[in-house]
Amino acid sequence: MITVVVIAVLVIVLVTLRYTGRGRARGSGGRGLKRRFGPEYERAVALQNGDVRAAQRELGERVRRHGSLQEQPLSPKVREQYVASWDAVQEQFVDSPQKAVTEADALLTRLARDRGFPDGEQFEEQLAALSVHHAYFVQGYRGMHAAARDQSGTEEMREAMVEARSLFEALVAERQVDAARRRPPSPDGQGHAPWPLTTRRHAKGGST
Numbered sequence: 001m002i003t004v005v006v007i008a009v010l011v012i013v014l015v016t017l018r019y020t021g022r023g024r025a026r027g028s029g030g031r032g033l034k035r036r037f038g039p040e041y042e043r044a045v046a047l048q049n050g051d052v053r054a055a056q057r058e059l060g061e062r063v064r065r066h067g068s069l070q071e072q073p074l075s076p077k078v079r080e081q082y083v084a085s086w087d088a089v090q091e092q093f094v095d096s097p098q099k100a101v102t103e104a105d106a107l108l109t110r111l112a113r114d115r116g117f118p119d120g121e122q123f124e125e126q127l128a129a130l131s132v133h134h135a136y137f138v139q140g141y142r143g144m145h146a147a148a149r150d151q152s153g154t155e156e157m158r159e160a161m162v163e164a165r166s167l168f169e170a171l172v173a174e175r176q177v178d179a180a181r182r183r184p185p186s187p188d189g190q191g192h193a194p195w196p197l198t199t200r201r202h203a204k205g206g207s208t
Helices: 002-037 039-047 052-066 076-093 097-114 123-133 138-147 154-172 197-206
Strands: none
Touching: 002 039, 002 052, 039 052, 039 138, 052 123, 076 097, 076 154, 097 123, 097 138, 097 154, 123 138, 138 154
């Protein structure tokens, strides 16, 4: 009889510990996801109509699929080519905004693929993978991708290009930015200033 009681008590203790452990794991997982995804976490919750658990499941699935992805390095030559191409696209914006945004979108797609992310033919999958590793920068890419396919106004396209530049700089950088410091550069001198499309033409004219 005593043996049966002891076994029953042990079973109850084990079940209690297991339940408590799961509860703690869920809590820490939620905090970890919120810290890792930042604005993407809030967006996921909003898309799930405020259902935090559903949002966490969706983000957790992204980490499961893409968390082990290793970003491939770029050679100095390829990096220089990408930087030159981006600068050329920005120059082109003055005369042809829609074409510039479309080309910038394609440029980011190729750059992400060359860094080891899924091919851009499956944009949502590529974006999901990017969000796991560059969560604070993907909204700009999302916005530019939409602008490249919609009849957006010039100012909307300019803003999309400026925001997408943060992801471009993160992907073209020689070293990966620490996760806790992944924030889009601010336009106040702490990062790079927004690229001045309105003065670009005058700058070119003044140099000739």
